[in-house]
Amino acid sequence: MAASCPALVVEGLNIHFHTRRGVVHAVDDVTFDIAPGEIVALVGESGSGKSVTSLSIMGLLPRIGHIAGGRLVFQPAGHAPVDLATAPEKVLRKIRGGGIGMIFQEPMTSLNPAMTVGEQIAEALVLHHQADRRAALARAADLLAAVGIARPRERVGSYPHQMSGGMRQRVMIAIAIACRPALLIADEPTTALDVTTQAQILEILQRLRRDTGMAILFITHNLSLVEAFADRIMVMYAGQVVECGNARDVMTAPRHPYTKALLDCLPVRHLGRPGDGAPPELPTIPGHPPDLAHRPAGCAYAMRCDRAHDACRTGHPDLQMADAAHGHATRCIAWREMSVAAGA
Amino acid sequence: MSAFPLLSVRDLGVTFHAPRTLLGRRARNVQALDKISFDIHAGEIVGILGESGSGKTTVGRCMVRLQQPTTGHVSFEGRDIQALSGADPGWYCRQVQMIFQDPAASLNPRLRVRDIVAEGLDIHRIGTRESRREAVIDLLASVGLGADALMRFAHEFSGGQRQRIGIARALAVGPRLIVADEPVSALDVSVQAKVINLLRGLRERLGLAMAFISHDLPAVMFLCDRVVIMYLGRVMEIAPTGAFRTQPFHPYSRTLLALAPGLRHGGEGRIPPTPDHATAAPDLHHGCAFRNRCPHAVAACATVVPPLQQVTPQRWVACLRPEIFHDAC
Numbered sequence: 195m196a197a198s199c200p201a202l203v204v205e206g207l208n209i210h211f212h213t214r215r216g217v218v219h220a221v222d223d224v225t226f227d228i229a230p231g232e233i234v235a236l237v238g239e240s241g242s243g244k245s246v247t248s249l250s251i252m253g254l255l256p257r258i259g260h261i262a263g264g265r266l267v268f269q270p271a272g273h274a275p276v277d278l279a280t281a282p283e284k285v286l287r288k289i290r291g292g293g294i295g296m297i298f299q300e301p302m303t304s305l306n307p308a309m310t311v312g313e314q315i316a317e318a319l320v321l322h323h324q325a326d327r328r329a330a331l332a333r334a335a336d337l338l339a340a341v342g343i344a345r346p347r348e349r350v351g352s353y354p355h356q357m358s359g360g361m362r363q364r365v366m367i368a369i370a371i372a373c374r375p376a377l378l379i380a381d382e383p384t385t386a387l388d389v390t391t392q393a394q395i396l397e398i399l400q401r402l403r404r405d406t407g408m409a410i411l412f413i414t415h416n417l418s419l420v421e422a423f424a425d426r427i428m429v430m431y432a433g434q435v436v437e438c439g440n441a442r443d444v445m446t447a448p449r450h451p452y453t454k455a456l457l458d459c460l461p462v463r464h465l466g467r468p469g470d471g472a473p474p475e476l477p478t479i480p481g482h483p484p485d486l487a488h489r490p491a492g493c494a495y496a497m498r499c500d501r502a503h504d505a506c507r508t509g510h511p512d513l514q515m516a517d518a519a520h521g522h523a524t525r526c527i528a529w530r531e532m533s534v535a536a537g538a
Numbered sequence: 539m540s541a542f543p544l545l546s547v548r549d550l551g552v553t554f555h556a557p558r559t560l561l562g563r564r565a566r567n568v569q570a571l572d573k574i575s576f577d578i579h580a581g582e583i584v585g586i587l588g589e590s591g592s593g594k595t596t597v598g599r600c601m602v603r604l605q606q607p608t609t610g611h612v613s614f615e616g617r618d619i620q621a622l623s624g625a626d627p628g629w630y631c632r633q634v635q636m637i638f639q640d641p642a643a644s645l646n647p648r649l650r651v652r653d654i655v656a657e658g659l660d661i662h663r664i665g666t667r668e669s670r671r672e673a674v675i676d677l678l679a680s681v682g683l684g685a686d687a688l689m690r691f692a693h694e695f696s697g698g699q700r701q702r703i704g705i706a707r708a709l710a711v712g713p714r715l716i717v718a719d720e721p722v723s724a725l726d727v728s729v730q731a732k733v734i735n736l737l738r739g740l741r742e743r744l745g746l747a748m749a750f751i752s753h754d755l756p757a758v759m760f761l762c763d764r765v766v767i768m769y770l771g772r773v774m775e776i777a778p779t780g781a782f783r784t785q786p787f788h789p790y791s792r793t794l795l796a797l798a799p800g801l802r803h804g805g806e807g808r809i810p811p812t813p814d815h816a817t818a819a820p821d822l823h824h825g826c827a828f829r830n831r832c833p834h835a836v837a838a839c840a841t842v843v844p845p846l847q848q849v850t851p852q853r854w855v856a857c858l859r860p861e862i863f864h865d866a867c
């Protein structure tokens with residue numbers, strides 16, 4: 195990556211939810227940044243804090259949740275940096291859909307069924323004073339073309355229900371990129387789509403970041419999806435980033451036992467050669483993630499970890515560099531014991 | 539594998555008739571299944587793979603008599619399951635059980651686990667009251683749950699545990715075939731692995747046959763003996779899993795294997811993205827359902843419906859251009 199300054203810097207982010215069961219520490223000391231033109235994947239199982247992290251960046255946390263600490267500095271090229279954690283709602287509203295675009299898993303719930311897709315794209319432009327109504331409608335067709343929709347001039351007049359799931363997700367991308375955001379946040383954008391459509395959407399996102407230099411925070415629970423797609427991977431567990439680094443390094447030489455265990459669970463890694471007979475059982479991870487209202491002392495993964503030491507249950511492992519040259523860091527104190535060939 | 543299949547699906551068709559809208563307009567009827575045929579043998583796990591909307595759930599529902607076929611039939615040990623009468627539908631219900639994708643929605647929230655699992659035993663009056671209690675404890679143990687689960691409600695369990703309860707309920711009546719509709723799709727990766735192991739273990743221990751309905755190619759490749767590849771309501775290919783993985787025949791199968799993340803083979807280049815016009819469904823009255831995404835399509839593909847043909851002793855393919863894979867046969 196070029197040494198340009200990052201589009202987003204997240205530093206020591208903590209998010210709490212005040213619930214009847216107590217204070218839920220949904221996000222705990224999360225730190226990362228994303229450079230312009232970079233694709234960073236945030237992966238983890240459900241409840242690990244991926245969506246809460248992304249909602250906080252957009253200032254869309256539900257009322258019972260709040261940022262209990264940390265900074266979220268958004269710094270698009272040519273603009274003054276803004277700390278999204280403390281910025282007033284008026285500023286956040288301008289940034290949402292402007293400097294930061296977003297797409298979600300289910301495009302149908304985010305699209306207005308009573309408006310044509312052209313009007314919805316145009317609305318995003320007008321709202322952010324990028325164009326007047328007429329110019330905006332003209333640009334809507336260009337945007338549909340940019341996300342690979344054929345006959346865009348006819349399609350601007352279509353309603354969401356007249357489109358397939360894959361096309362609706364493209365419309366969502368068109369809306370999200372309408373104001374040329376410096377950062378795009380995509381929360382499970384392909385989870386509801388089949389593999390062929392999924393491949394197309396990933397291709398469009400790759401092309402957009404190449405052409406526009408926009409940074410992408412890509413959230414998914416699907417590890418095998420991101421190896422070829424993302425530049426860097428961050429693995430979340432129980433509200434913490436437990437491992438991060440170059441996508442290929444994390445996938446082929448994980449330095450955190452949780453990442454390794456998660457990769458080992460994937461059926462795709464256990465398809466023997468045909469004729470070998472039935473492959474063995476899939477490896478599994480014992481137990482389940484901790485209750486975030488009652489975080490255990492020490493490493494959050496210790497009670498499920500096959501390498502846990504006594505020190506793991508008392509200390510509080512920080513994210514530490516395992517391979518500085520590749521920016522590969524882990525929140526495991528025993529990472530040196532993991533063979534580098536693991537998972538290969 | 540015995541020569542006669544346990545269950546046969548033959549030329550199965552299901553058409554959903556669209557209701558008249560308020561304005562009196564008639565929406566198009568949906569042909570969810572179009573002449574589907576395949577077999578499942580005793581003790582065999584058959585994967586039914588296809589993207590969403592390809593008709594997988596509809597086939598599964600036909601197999602357990604929840605959906606009436608419009609044409610064709612399903613037979614179990616040679617008997618047409620639609621023609622069953624008298625005590626036989628009850629008998630069939632004990633032979634073939636279904637488990638569902640969303641364990642939360644498929645378990646009665648007002649019943650305790652004990653009653654959910656015992657439901658089938660009660661309905662079919664299997665055993666005495668005392669023996670049923672014993673049976674439920676054994677069933678829970680066989681899916682990895684302790685007796686402490688008995689008096690709790692389904693919502694008190696995690697997604698993976700609820701799926702285990704659903705499996706225990708299905709096993710209660712001693713079925714020989716399980717129709718599992720996306721049983722792991724809603725679960726996290728680490729929980730998926732546990733449920734997949736459980737399903738495989740049941741086959742090993744009980745000799746159960748299974749229709750494993752899924753859109754997850756790697757999971758199907760791992761668990762299943764054979765695969766049935768569906769696309770827009772039709773069967774494109776039937777093959778043993780191993781042979782399918784090394785040498786998919788149908789152009790759609792090839793696309794699937796080339797695009798599945800993690801399965802992509804090093805040698806295989808990137809498949810060019812499908813042109814956008816292909817995202818609209820083709821006219822299914824004529825021609826191959828896959829033609830507008832197929833890199834090998836010729837003029838005939840738009841007019842002739844390719845029949846499902848046996849191309850090797852164990853493989854069937856519905857494609858008008860067998861020369862594409864002929865060398866491999």
Ligand SMILES: Nc1ncnc2c1ncn2[C@@H]1O[C@H](COP(=O)(O)OP(=O)(O)O)[C@@H](O)[C@H]1O
Pocket residue numbers: 211213218220238239240241242243244245246247256258486
């Ligand atoms: N509205 C909410 N009320 C209470 N707790 C919540 C709420 N939303 C999220 N959480 C907590 O935050 C954690 C992380 O949630 P989320 O970010 O949605 O997970 P992910 O997107 O990784 O599946 C959850 O485990 C839950 O404990």
Ligand SMILES: Nc1ncnc2c1ncn2[C@@H]1O[C@H](COP(=O)(O)OP(=O)(O)O)[C@@H](O)[C@H]1O
Pocket residue numbers: 554568569570588589590591592593594595596597
């Ligand atoms: N009850 C129904 N009424 C009308 N259309 C239906 C009904 N059930 C399914 N369909 C349609 O039939 C097709 C196949 O659906 P389904 O069997 O659910 O596919 P899958 O399980 O592969 O996603 C889809 O086009 C779906 O919209």
Ligand code: SF4
Pocket residue numbers: 788789790826827828829830832833834835836839844856857858859
């Ligand atoms: S019949 Fe034609 S369109 Fe269909 S898969 Fe074969 S070559 Fe492709």
Ligand SMILES: [Mg+2]
Pocket residue numbers: 244245246
């Ligand atoms: Mg989420």
Ligand SMILES: [Mg+2]
Pocket residue numbers: 594595596
């Ligand atoms: Mg279905």
